[in-house]
């Protein structure tokens with residue numbers, strides 16, 4: 234099977250990171266603030282450290298484009314947070330030194346290349362802090378195409394009562410899902426459409442990450458009457474891929490017209506939905522361009538669907 238080693242390493246690495254995140258969340262961490270004012274926690278750093286360590290050992294030549302870097306954490310001001318990161322990582326990597334842990338985080342400073350990984354160690358940090366949904370999202374991109382994607386959603390239960398769901402996809406080989414406690418991968422498929430009005434839709438919890446008014450107008454135009462489910466992180470891609478929702482809408486925020494989506498916020502989710510039979514595009518129907526930059530500069534809005542409903546949504550958007 235193609236990319237078998239990449240798939241296995243990515244799954245093991247994100248599961249270890251998820252274990253660290255669950256452990257940190259028991260302690261309800263205070264958030265630090267990044268220079269762009271977005272929140273970050275010791276779990277974001279710890280998760281990035283573990284995933285980059287595993288990738289660095291298995292694929293030493295692959296750059297990693299990760300969301301975090303250790304610059305702030307290395308400063309005297311963040312001594313207490315640094316010690317916490319080190320202590321949580323050592324629960325999993327007992328012999329790791331502080332220098333190694335910080336260097337693993339900084340392996341995520343790579344650039345877009347012909348072959349690279351992109352990592353969001355905690356996608357949905359606000360959800361993580363609220364005790365809601367979040368995901369560890371990792372994708373391998375070659376020549377601009379996502380080849381492997383893994384998302385671990387530690388708080389999501391779809392097939393089991395126990396929380397924790399992993400999604401994985403390899404290009405050309407379909408998408409699979411497993412309840413973390415069960416550990417058995419099963420193929421997943423997007424849902425069909427019987428009655429458009431009853432389709433389930435997922436949107437962000439954070440209103441400022443999309444455009445709730447325009448999204449509601451669009452749903453009215455398409456004729457969907459079921460109230461949307463609000464969920465943080467790329468878990469939204471997961472529920473579309475698993476057939477639990479038909480549509481995920483993310484229109485550009487009216488307050489932040491200059492905002493551009495990050496590559497790590499979409500790469501893993503996109504392949505999981507596409508390989509489950511769904512479709513992912515921007516609001517003009519263009520595919521997301523993962524070949525150029527950390528920011529999806531040409532992408533405006535993201536529409537994720539079961540495929541069947543996609544053109545109808547794009548048509549309504551045009552109107």
Ligand SMILES: Nc1ncnc2c1ncn2[C@@H]1O[C@H](COP(=O)(O)O)[C@@H](OP(=O)(O)O)[C@H]1O
Nearest residue numbers: 355356357358437439441442465466486489492
């Ligand atoms: N104005 C904005 N528009 C779209 N996405 C935004 C945004 N501001 C922040 N985000 C992104 O939204 C992500 C969370 O997505 P969601 O709303 O689906 O939970 C954040 O990821 P992080 O939590 O990894 O920082 C962040 O990258």
Ligand SMILES: [Mg+2]
Nearest residue numbers: 353356357498
């Ligand atoms: Mg994110």
